[in-house]
Amino acid sequence: MAVGSDGRGLRVVGKPVRKVDGLSKCAGVTLFADDIVLPRMLFCKLHRAPVPHARIVRVDISKAARMPGVMAVLTGKDLPIPFGILPVSQDEHALCLDKVRFVGDPVAAVAAVDEDTAFDAMNAIEVEYEPLDAMMSIEEAIRKPSPRIHEYGDEGNIHKKIALEFGDVERGFHDADQVFEDTFYYEGSTHLPMEQHAAVAAVDPDGKLTVWSSTQTPHYVHRALAKVLNMPPARIRVIACPNGGGFGGKSDPFNHEIVVAKLSLLIGRPVKVTLTREEVFYCHRGRHPVLMQIKTGVTRDGAIKAMHFKSYLDGGGYGSYGVASTYYTGALQTVTYPVENYKFDGLRCFTNKPPCGPKRGHGTPQPRFALEVHLDKIAERLGIDPAALRLGHLVPPQSLTANYLRVGSMGLAKCIDAVVEGSGWKQKFRHLPSGKGIGLACSSYICGAGLPIYWNNMPHTGVQLKLDRGGGVAVFCGEIDIGQGSDTVLAQVVAEVLGIDPYDIRIVFGDTDLTPVDLGSYSSRVTLMMGNAAIQAAERARELLATAVSEKLGIPAERVGFGGGQVFDVEGPERALSFADAVVAAEARFGTIGTVGSYTPPPSAARYKGSGVGPSPAYSYSAAVVELDVDPRTGWVRVDRVHLAHDVGRCINPVLVVGQVEGSVYMGLGEALMEEQVFRANRGGVHRQPSLLEYKSPTTMEMPDVVTYIIEDPDPNGPFGAKEVGQGPLLPIAPAVVNAVYDAVGVRIDEVPVTPEKILKALDSPAKRFGPKGVPEVRWPDPIRVPTPWEGGTGRAAADRRPAEARR
Amino acid sequence: MPQNVKRRRGRGRDSAAASHSSRSKVHLRLRVNGEEQEVACAPHSTLLEVLREDLRLTGTKHGCELGECGTCTVLLDGRPQLSCLLLTLECEGRPIVTVEGLAEGPRPHPLQIAFAELGAAQCGYCTPGILCAARSLLDARPSPTRQEIREALSGNLCRCTGYLKIFEAVELAARRMKDPAAQPSEETLHGRRL
Amino acid sequence: MMRLPRFRYHAPATLGEAAAILQGEGSQAMVVAGGTDLYPNMKRRHQTPKTLIGLRKIDALRGVKGSPARGLWIGPATILTDLEESALVREHYPGLYEAIHSISTPILRNMGTIGGNICLDTRCNYYNQNYEWRRAINFCMKCDGDTCWVAPGSDVCLAVSSSDTAPILCAFGARIQLVSKKGTRTIEAKDLYRRDGIDYLTKRSDEILAGITLPPAARWRSSYRKLRRREAFDFPVLGVAACVRFDGEIVAEARLWLGAVSMAPVEAAEAQAALVGRRLTEETIEEAARLAYPLAKPVDNTDFGLRWRKEMTRHFVREALLEVGPPGSPSGRGN
Numbered sequence A: 001m002a003v004g005s006d007g008r009g010l011r012v013v014g015k016p017v018r019k020v021d022g023l024s025k026c027a028g029v030t031l032f033a034d035d036i037v038l039p040r041m042l043f044c045k046l047h048r049a050p051v052p053h054a055r056i057v058r059v060d061i062s063k064a065a066r067m068p069g070v071m072a073v074l075t076g077k078d079l080p081i082p083f084g085i086l087p088v089s090q091d092e093h094a095l096c097l098d099k100v101r102f103v104g105d106p107v108a109a110v111a112a113v114d115e116d117t118a119f120d121a122m123n124a125i126e127v128e129y130e131p132l133d134a135m136m137s138i139e140e141a142i143r144k145p146s147p148r149i150h151e152y153g154d155e156g157n158i159h160k161k162i163a164l165e166f167g168d169v170e171r172g173f174h175d176a177d178q179v180f181e182d183t184f185y186y187e188g189s190t191h192l193p194m195e196q197h198a199a200v201a202a203v204d205p206d207g208k209l210t211v212w213s214s215t216q217t218p219h220y221v222h223r224a225l226a227k228v229l230n231m232p233p234a235r236i237r238v239i240a241c242p243n244g245g246g247f248g249g250k251s252d253p254f255n256h257e258i259v260v261a262k263l264s265l266l267i268g269r270p271v272k273v274t275l276t277r278e279e280v281f282y283c284h285r286g287r288h289p290v291l292m293q294i295k296t297g298v299t300r301d302g303a304i305k306a307m308h309f310k311s312y313l314d315g316g317g318y319g320s321y322g323v324a325s326t327y328y329t330g331a332l333q334t335v336t337y338p339v340e341n342y343k344f345d346g347l348r349c350f351t352n353k354p355p356c357g358p359k360r361g362h363g364t365p366q367p368r369f370a371l372e373v374h375l376d377k378i379a380e381r382l383g384i385d386p387a388a389l390r391l392g393h394l395v396p397p398q399s400l401t402a403n404y405l406r407v408g409s410m411g412l413a414k415c416i417d418a419v420v421e422g423s424g425w426k427q428k429f430r431h432l433p434s435g436k437g438i439g440l441a442c443s444s445y446i447c448g449a450g451l452p453i454y455w456n457n458m459p460h461t462g463v464q465l466k467l468d469r470g471g472g473v474a475v476f477c478g479e480i481d482i483g484q485g486s487d488t489v490l491a492q493v494v495a496e497v498l499g500i501d502p503y504d505i506r507i508v509f510g511d512t513d514l515t516p517v518d519l520g521s522y523s524s525r526v527t528l529m530m531g532n533a534a535i536q537a538a539e540r541a542r543e544l545l546a547t548a549v550s551e552k553l554g555i556p557a558e559r560v561g562f563g564g565g566q567v568f569d570v571e572g573p574e575r576a577l578s579f580a581d582a583v584v585a586a587e588a589r590f591g592t593i594g595t596v597g598s599y600t601p602p603p604s605a606a607r608y609k610g611s612g613v614g615p616s617p618a619y620s621y622s623a624a625v626v627e628l629d630v631d632p633r634t635g636w637v638r639v640d641r642v643h644l645a646h647d648v649g650r651c652i653n654p655v656l657v658v659g660q661v662e663g664s665v666y667m668g669l670g671e672a673l674m675e676e677q678v679f680r681a682n683r684g685g686v687h688r689q690p691s692l693l694e695y696k697s698p699t700t701m702e703m704p705d706v707v708t709y710i711i712e713d714p715d716p717n718g719p720f721g722a723k724e725v726g727q728g729p730l731l732p733i734a735p736a737v738v739n740a741v742y743d744a745v746g747v748r749i750d751e752v753p754v755t756p757e758k759i760l761k762a763l764d765s766p767a768k769r770f771g772p773k774g775v776p777e778v779r780w781p782d783p784i785r786v787p788t789p790w791e792g793g794t795g796r797a798a799a800d801r802r803p804a805e806a807r808r
Numbered sequence B: 001m002p003q004n005v006k007r008r009r010g011r012g013r014d015s016a017a018a019s020h021s022s023r024s025k026v027h028l029r030l031r032v033n034g035e036e037q038e039v040a041c042a043p044h045s046t047l048l049e050v051l052r053e054d055l056r057l058t059g060t061k062h063g064c065e066l067g068e069c070g071t072c073t074v075l076l077d078g079r080p081q082l083s084c085l086l087l088t089l090e091c092e093g094r095p096i097v098t099v100e101g102l103a104e105g106p107r108p109h110p111l112q113i114a115f116a117e118l119g120a121a122q123c124g125y126c127t128p129g130i131l132c133a134a135r136s137l138l139d140a141r142p143s144p145t146r147q148e149i150r151e152a153l154s155g156n157l158c159r160c161t162g163y164l165k166i167f168e169a170v171e172l173a174a175r176r177m178k179d180p181a182a183q184p185s186e187e188t189l190h191g192r193r194l
Numbered sequence C: 001m002m003r004l005p006r007f008r009y010h011a012p013a014t015l016g017e018a019a020a021i022l023q024g025e026g027s028q029a030m031v032v033a034g035g036t037d038l039y040p041n042m043k044r045r046h047q048t049p050k051t052l053i054g055l056r057k058i059d060a061l062r063g064v065k066g067s068p069a070r071g072l073w074i075g076p077a078t079i080l081t082d083l084e085e086s087a088l089v090r091e092h093y094p095g096l097y098e099a100i101h102s103i104s105t106p107i108l109r110n111m112g113t114i115g116g117n118i119c120l121d122t123r124c125n126y127y128n129q130n131y132e133w134r135r136a137i138n139f140c141m142k143c144d145g146d147t148c149w150v151a152p153g154s155d156v157c158l159a160v161s162s163s164d165t166a167p168i169l170c171a172f173g174a175r176i177q178l179v180s181k182k183g184t185r186t187i188e189a190k191d192l193y194r195r196d197g198i199d200y201l202t203k204r205s206d207e208i209l210a211g212i213t214l215p216p217a218a219r220w221r222s223s224y225r226k227l228r229r230r231e232a233f234d235f236p237v238l239g240v241a242a243c244v245r246f247d248g249e250i251v252a253e254a255r256l257w258l259g260a261v262s263m264a265p266v267e268a269a270e271a272q273a274a275l276v277g278r279r280l281t282e283e284t285i286e287e288a289a290r291l292a293y294p295l296a297k298p299v300d301n302t303d304f305g306l307r308w309r310k311e312m313t314r315h316f317v318r319e320a321l322l323e324v325g326p327p328g329s330p331s332g333r334g335n
């Protein structure tokens, strides 16, 4: 149990503290990766494939290598060791070895004295290809098992197939009063951070390599570099620069990071690469396009007796986080409304497009969209108000779901109440004039993955404190601020425990040489995990100081309090030492004051194969109401206002929480209404619009008002009870938009983005619907059967419980 | 697909590998943030490149270099303009203000303080450009309406904030420039309470 | 970082000098005004002129002169923001004001000029891409390649005229002054354009656009409606320009031009004719819209699906005419 979860007496936590790096960012002083300039630095450019799928016959670098100013040219042979973020998908090469898998796959790299020269040299490289049939869609990849994009995977071009069943869905459908089925499609989209990825590598004469990069995961980059460069990790230092936006797009180790490292080792000079915007679209790892089918059996009052969810993911050319993404499309359906029996079939295809991966909400916005629109339809058919339907069937706090996710605090009821009341839902829903609509949706998200990406039993994060005699505190942690404000959260947590001003704290982050490992800024893990580790480290320091001060003041250690920069006797606060003097006392007593803290999530209740994805120390909850206008003559949608309530457990910094909510709503609206990462299948698989002008992201003119309600339902696993807010609030936006469009003009758009064209088509169609017609025929494997907790299950698959001889 | 490039009609371009025009540098005097700066740069260099690479004023960022995002915005002749589409040659002698020049000595500009305070800079990457655009707005209209702010900043993309905290920060800075004691609203800082 | 290719740069102070350099350098030279169209294109290697002639220093190319009664002269190198702020334009040529105000973003309008907008390169999703991207499709007819990927059978390039001011200038009957070493000629704005995505201007490469004249504004009412995904940054996927002169309540003359639906602005002649001699009512407007929209023949080379864009033409023509409104309506549509 973390301290302070009652929230009383907090001095720093819960306050709208100005970001500790805020003024530096506003002064233009913060150094991003591309801002790093080193003496004798060279520039790297990558030569990329112009074809979507082909064998490399010949790479001719001779012309490029001869050009004045070119220092080195690399090809795949120079970096033959594969890598990838997941241990099960080590399928990438820094430069393609024998095959290219999408337009934009890098084949060769040059380093030259300036970027102009590097650009010319990159274009002088000639590659001969033997074209292969390309897979440009989910259907095509399922239909055509060959040629295979990868030699590994479950079958043909299907990377991964999953089948899980919790309880008995057939029985559930049988017991239900009504069964509903819908098909949905969620188009792919990309993160589009304003900062284009950049990396700088330098070797020092003593053989140590340093790589600065705009990465969300310095630890994984460190591991990938050691592997591919075949170098001891101890000789490699990765420094994550503050990211100019990440959203999941900088969470994989990337080819360009490895390439500059190799070039730097070869040439002995620093090498920088800064991707163009087009290349950022090729790095991608964004939202998987997902085709989904959902079948739900409900009772008359809307209780879910059974749900069968199928998802088909378009994975792109490499594994990336894809196996995890696939599991995520089936994992979190159960944490909002109880699902008595649940079955999930999921598959991910390889296609000849840039690889998909984790984008804000990683694998969960798509199924959440399907589920929340599906429920809206069910509510209408059952004649129940959609808010009431949800409120009537909420997962209880402190409970286990059908798939053994342990829900802790659960503030969804309060979230729904807030948006319903705040928006005037009851007066508006189904009562607005034609063309005006209101829609509601809910969601939940994890606060960090319960398991690390590669198997190990070490902590997921560590925090180290060094207390200075002058009263300053240096906090070292491998976390990396990508804009979400993690530096500030870290400073606030430590300041709270030690009773000091957060601005007296210096944060040292994201440096594999200096900071303890933190797995990275992904899966909304940082506040919860780093926060807990920081509390532990700070409490250990506090203990040392309390002991020293209690001796000085002649009081028992339990009576020593911390606050306002003072260490004092709680029974007589005038008996006090300044924090600096307390450090001096402690240092005199114990020697140099440094402490560490770390955090490992609690063990999961789920023990079946595939249960690595979904368990989390806590779950955040959100509810959204969207109000919008639809012009029935044009199909144009204008969102007027979004109400969003988010259960953040405990709000560590309200202004940051509101900022994350607003940013999530923004990104959710982009996906709901306009963003598409799409390709021209009939034109050699090129990206349709790899530019900031043609990939449409909302401007100031499209952004509606957002009313944010912060709901605090502290979770025992969170630091001060805190849960995540960076990703969850995105999830309900797309379904709430679609539900509101239905309220406005009576058509169902079972697909995002909701474009005016689709609305007009739906208005013209007899079914008053636009969306996918069905799902491809697939032979699913026999599911892993897991008895639910209410069937007396233990979290293991049924087969595992059979006696040993039966298994043989 | 064959790799050879055939040339056709019109615009007289060669393979990108073969542009070899004038390589000699030009000497220029630039007025950046009130200081006279002398640079020697290639004639085809943009102001963005010279600011970042020659003058090491890396506060000015870039997101596309094609005029499509506003990240590289600086003030030229007092107006926000895109440094990625300005020829440095054409900026000679004209006043240039970058994010580094917004503060008055050690005192940040009220916009900078308000942005930091309200979390209008999340990752902070779009921020320098937006601050320049906002500063020019406040110079022209000391009390802009929300709609005027929206329009003035419509040429700057931000992927983090959803813009709302940015609007509020501009409004707060505008109020503070008249009344230093002005404070953000409760809802801005805490969300709405029911 | 996307960088410009190398070039030599000249900044003449007079039009004569500029014309002389342009003549001397031949087709290897180009003029640049704001550069907001040309520089992105150069960075993507669509155009790689050996010589650039900057127009910034030529004072004679800037400014707005005249009066609504006599008509206006606009210098082509006038910055769009300055035109937006000109009361003459805003009050008496509201359609032009709206067109200018709708261009790109306020920041780009601080840089771009109206001359550059008039000469704006045609656009296409297969063309406005980086060099490497275009290499992946083996280039296209407009630049470095042979085939039109939008319509592989086509022997003309179908790249879209995407200038916001072109249709409204055509509708106003603006005249364009072209200056070269060989002399000066003045043409109707509509004759500047050609339905060819490659050679989209009738202007010779040695000619400089030196002036734009607008006829007297008296009794003309005007409007411009633009369709695009976002209210900033985006080029039009459809622009409708309407200018109507009334005689009392009756339409004496009507000009209706469509932008961004073809390689050049398109005149909706039948729709114009249908309005003349009648009042501007729901029915006449509806009829004009019905007659105008078949002229829009969008192809799949911009944002949005082409069917929908075509359908929107009808709607936007209606909106543009409604906005013009009958005389005396309060909308400030001109005189």
Ligand SMILES: Cc1cc2nc3c(=O)[nH]c(=O)nc-3n(C[C@H](O)[C@H](O)[C@H](O)COP(=O)(O)OP(=O)(O)OC[C@H]3O[C@@H](n4cnc5c(N)ncnc54)[C@H](O)[C@@H]3O)c2cc1C
Pocket (backbone or CB within 6 Å): A693, B066, B067, B068, B069, C030, C031, C032, C033, C034, C035, C036, C037, C038, C039, C040, C055, C076, C077, C080, C102, C103, C104, C105, C108, C111, C112, C113, C114, C115, C116, C117, C118, C119, C120, C121, C162, C163, C164, C165, C207, C208, C209, C210, C233, C234, C235, C236
């Ligand atoms: C992100 C973005 C969005 C945009 N959105 C829009 C939009 O919505 N609507 C729109 O219409 N435009 C848009 N533009 C295009 C452009 O910014 C404007 O059209 C602008 O007005 C062009 O003017 P300029 O002075 O910058 O042109 P330049 O780039 O200087 O010139 C453009 C062309 O015109 C020629 N030229 C310029 N002046 C003369 C002259 N006096 N004589 C002969 N030739 C000349 C040049 O040689 C060049 O070929 C956009 C541009 C960008 C980058």
Ligand code: SF4
Pocket (backbone or CB within 6 Å): C123, C124, C125, C126, C127, C140, C141, C142, C143, C147, C148, C149, C150, C151, C156, C157, C158, C159, C197, C301
């Ligand atoms: S219309 Fe055809 S030829 Fe013209 S730019 Fe587009 S693809 Fe190229």
Ligand code: FES
Pocket (backbone or CB within 6 Å): B061, B062, B063, B064, B065, B066, B067, B068, B069, B070, B071, B072, B073, B082, B083, B084, B085
């Ligand atoms: S860098 Fe995007 S507009 Fe200049």
Ligand code: FES
Pocket (backbone or CB within 6 Å): A194, A244, A245, A483, B120, B121, B122, B123, B124, B125, B126, B127, B157, B158, B159, B160, B161
């Ligand atoms: S704060 Fe990150 S892009 Fe605006």
